[in-house]
Amino acid sequence: MRQTSAFLLTIAAIFVLFTVDASAISVRWPAESMELDVQFDTSAHTVNGVAKMYLSLDGPKSVGFLLNNSFTVSSITANGQDCELKSHADYDPSEVSDAYGVYGKWETSKALFWYTQIPKKALRNRDAMLVEVKFSGKMYSPPDNRKFSREEIAFEVDGTIGKEGIFLSSGAFWYPILPDATSPYKITARVPKGWNFVTNGASSAPTTVGDFTQVTYTADFPSNGIDLSAGPFVIKSIQHEGITVSTYFLPAEADLADGYLDACKNYLTMYSNLIGKYPFPKFAVVDNFMPSGYGMPGWTLLGSEVLRLPFIKSTSLGHEILHNWFGNGILVDYREGNWCEGLTTYLADYKYKADADSAAAVDYRNNNLREFADYVNAENDYPVKEFVGRTNQADRAIGYGKVMMIFHMLKTMYDQEDTTLFNKVIQQAYKDNLGKPMSWFQWRQIFERRFGQKIDWFFAQWLDRKGIPSIRIENGSVQHDQGTWVAEFDVITAPVDPKPYTFPLNIRGVTDEGQFDYSVFIMESPQRVSLAGPGYLEFLRADPACNLFRVLYPEEAPLTLAAFIGDKEGILVVPAKGALAAGYKEAAEGLKTPGQTVITDAEFKPEMASKSLWLFGSPEENSVTAKMVPDKERMEFLPGKPARWKEEDPTPPGLGFRAEEFRNGAFTATMIFPNPKDVTKSVVYTVSLPGASPVGGTRKIPHYGKYSYLMFEGETNVRKGAWAAAGKCPMVWEAPAVPEGEKW
Numbered sequence: 001m002r003q004t005s006a007f008l009l010t011i012a013a014i015f016v017l018f019t020v021d022a023s024a025i026s027v028r029w030p031a032e033s034m035e036l037d038v039q040f041d042t043s044a045h046t047v048n049g050v051a052k053m054y055l056s057l058d059g060p061k062s063v064g065f066l067l068n069n070s071f072t073v074s075s076i077t078a079n080g081q082d083c084e085l086k087s088h089a090d091y092d093p094s095e096v097s098d099a100y101g102v103y104g105k106w107e108t109s110k111a112l113f114w115y116t117q118i119p120k121k122a123l124r125n126r127d128a129m130l131v132e133v134k135f136s137g138k139m140y141s142p143p144d145n146r147k148f149s150r151e152e153i154a155f156e157v158d159g160t161i162g163k164e165g166i167f168l169s170s171g172a173f174w175y176p177i178l179p180d181a182t183s184p185y186k187i188t189a190r191v192p193k194g195w196n197f198v199t200n201g202a203s204s205a206p207t208t209v210g211d212f213t214q215v216t217y218t219a220d221f222p223s224n225g226i227d228l229s230a231g232p233f234v235i236k237s238i239q240h241e242g243i244t245v246s247t248y249f250l251p252a253e254a255d256l257a258d259g260y261l262d263a264c265k266n267y268l269t270m271y272s273n274l275i276g277k278y279p280f281p282k283f284a285v286v287d288n289f290m291p292s293g294y295g296m297p298g299w300t301l302l303g304s305e306v307l308r309l310p311f312i313k314s315t316s317l318g319h320e321i322l323h324n325w326f327g328n329g330i331l332v333d334y335r336e337g338n339w340c341e342g343l344t345t346y347l348a349d350y351k352y353k354a355d356a357d358s359a360a361a362v363d364y365r366n367n368n369l370r371e372f373a374d375y376v377n378a379e380n381d382y383p384v385k386e387f388v389g390r391t392n393q394a395d396r397a398i399g400y401g402k403v404m405m406i407f408h409m410l411k412t413m414y415d416q417e418d419t420t421l422f423n424k425v426i427q428q429a430y431k432d433n434l435g436k437p438m439s440w441f442q443w444r445q446i447f448e449r450r451f452g453q454k455i456d457w458f459f460a461q462w463l464d465r466k467g468i469p470s471i472r473i474e475n476g477s478v479q480h481d482q483g484t485w486v487a488e489f490d491v492i493t494a495p496v497d498p499k500p501y502t503f504p505l506n507i508r509g510v511t512d513e514g515q516f517d518y519s520v521f522i523m524e525s526p527q528r529v530s531l532a533g534p535g536y537l538e539f540l541r542a543d544p545a546c547n548l549f550r551v552l553y554p555e556e557a558p559l560t561l562a563a564f565i566g567d568k569e570g571i572l573v574v575p576a577k578g579a580l581a582a583g584y585k586e587a588a589e590g591l592k593t594p595g596q597t598v599i600t601d602a603e604f605k606p607e608m609a610s611k612s613l614w615l616f617g618s619p620e621e622n623s624v625t626a627k628m629v630p631d632k633e634r635m636e637f638l639p640g641k642p643a644r645w646k647e648e649d650p651t652p653p654g655l656g657f658r659a660e661e662f663r664n665g666a667f668t669a670t671m672i673f674p675n676p677k678d679v680t681k682s683v684v685y686t687v688s689l690p691g692a693s694p695v696g697g698t699r700k701i702p703h704y705g706k707y708s709y710l711m712f713e714g715e716t717n718v719r720k721g722a723w724a725a726a727g728k729c730p731m732v733w734e735a736p737a738v739p740e741g742e743k744w
């Protein structure tokens with residue numbers, strides 16, 4: 001699922017000056033606070049409201065704001081004095097302030113700029129500067145107009161008012177707004193009777209006013225825009241560690257509330273302990289009638305069909321909750337790029353895997369590197385400091401994947417000093433920057449302070465440079481003497497222009513006595529390295545656990561069953577005849593994925609041999625298997641033998657499976673190999689011994705896609721594993737074999 005967060009959607013900018021007809025207008029801003037009173041008519045799709053902006057007593061003598069260009073302003077007063085309002089659409093916000101872009105760049109094509117002189121009489125009041133704007137407008141997007149793409153950006157609609165619900169983001173300019181990160185606000189809204197709404201802050205109890213339900217929210221925490229969602233919600237709330245945790249679900253999803261409340265409690269506790277106190281008075285999960293997901297300060301909007309997905313509570317919900325610390329708690333200074341998606345991914349999506357199992361953590365990083373290789377190329381690559389938000393897979397690979405790896409590399413470096421340092425940096429950053437915009441530069445300062453040394457080279461190379469370094473080991477030699485080895489080799493990194501990448505490199509030496517890990521600091525290319533250890537060296541492997549953001553070679557990804565499962569042209573070949581033929585057919589039908597076909601060996605045509613194939617049955621059962629037998633060392637079909645004398649029982653057929661022999665049992669083995677006719681394709685073999693059910697022995701395989709071989713007894717998995725990633729990639733240097741006779 002693709003989601004975005006509202007701080008991306010509501011990206012704002014502070015601009016103090018607007019240029020009009022070459023003469024600059026200074027407007028008094030930001031508002032010190034704002035009060036909004038609005039009423040919605042869902043039949044007419046309209047909002048009517050009054051905005052009270054409390055401005056500072058000093059400053060420019062003009063007031064200005066942006067409003068949706070289809071809306072109207074019926075009056076504006078300053079301290080009760082009528083003002084003469086002018087509008088104009090032709091301004092360039094980027095020219096008006098040094099602070100422009102702190103919260104990103106607004107898409108202002110739908111907004112009109114209004115401004116007025118503050119009357120002299122109003123300026124004489126030294127107690128307050130209250131500007132009051134009455135406004136109204138219509139905003140509607142019929143449900144069938146709303147597009148949602150999982151691959152591309154998730155939001156197409158920034159505001160709609162209708163009978164199915166109300167959704168208004170500040171990017172819709174639905175109230176008078178000048179981009180402003182520091183205004184607390186209070187909003188009173190009247191929605192259809194029986195409905196409720198959610199925005200930032202703490203909510204009053206609902207009251208009935210005529211045909212409306214009225215609720216007031218007080219949002220003391222600074223935010224850079226007002227987002228609001230309303231609907232006929234069923235509300236469930238609990239108190240947890242001083243936080244009001246609620247679900248605002250549409251009636252169809254109301255049964256899901258308890259599960260979500262429990263999950264929210266766990267995340268809120270986990271992240272409060274990890275980072276610091278949760279910054280908002282409430283957290284609400286809000287059902288969105290539109291198919292999208294956003295993370296706002298103190299609430300998250302999730303589409304109805306998304307809420308129903310079983311894995312959301314264990315993945316995306318935690319990610320959105322973490323945005324309350326990163327993105328909404330600490331805001332992002334977008335002028336140096338958006339660090340917050342990568343960090344949120346690191347401490348949510350990635351952390352959940354890594355906490356469960358360290359192999360899953362390596363897989364996640366490996367996958368990250370693969371995604372960068374798959375989606376980023378010379379045309380669409382850009383430096384991390386230019387990442388703002390996600391619009392496609394390349395943005396994701398850069399702004400989420402690469403940034404996540406930047407935090408991971410920092411943690412790996414800091415862990416070598418002290419494994420608590422990284423968490424202390426995160427906690428310090430949160431303490432120092434809560435409620436303020438934070439830049440990459442500030443991250444660097446905090447990391448350096450905790451580390452006690454400058455690491456500007458690290459930030460410069462990962463933030464300012466685009467691309468990804470590759471690493472090779474070459475020109476190796478090894479000497480064995482008196483039970484030890486000494487190896488010398490070059491570590492070559494590319495590109496070297498404008499200068500070589502600098503990084504700590506983990507190198508693993510695999511020997512006949514086990515494996516030994518070394519850390520080498522790489523600063524030039526080529527860099528000559530010398531390592532030593534006990535035993536006979538077999539090979540060296542650089543960065544075995546994918547701790548660096550670097551080129552992943554195709555040979556580093558082990559071939560697993562996922563390769564066949566993901567191949568839309570895969571062909572599953574079952575025996576046409578034999579005792580297990582029907583079982584194999586049923587198993588194959590259950591395993592095939594969209595696009596794949598199931599045929600019998602009698603229907604097999606020679607040109608199919610170079611496709612990805614899944615062959616069911618032994619060579620005796622399946623004529624295609626007989627022609628394409630697998631590597632015997634790994635999988636061997638052992639035929640049965642007749643009794644040699646009267647008293648002997650015949651030997652049933654069996655299986656050699658990775659140097660083990662299986663006979664007499666309900667065993668089903670599955671193993672994948674590269675297809676010798678086309679190594680980018682695969683051949684999977686599945687064979688059941690006579691006592692086994694092919695269906696039972698393969699039913700769970702879709703959950704075991706990350707393995708290369710599986711053995712089930714009945715339906716119970718008894719052996720599983722993945723092939724080691726092929727050894728001969730440029731990250732590996734193989735030592736010449738020492739002849740047995742020359743060993744000590």
Ligand SMILES: [Zn+2]
Pocket residue numbers: 003004005319323341344
């Ligand atoms: Zn996010």
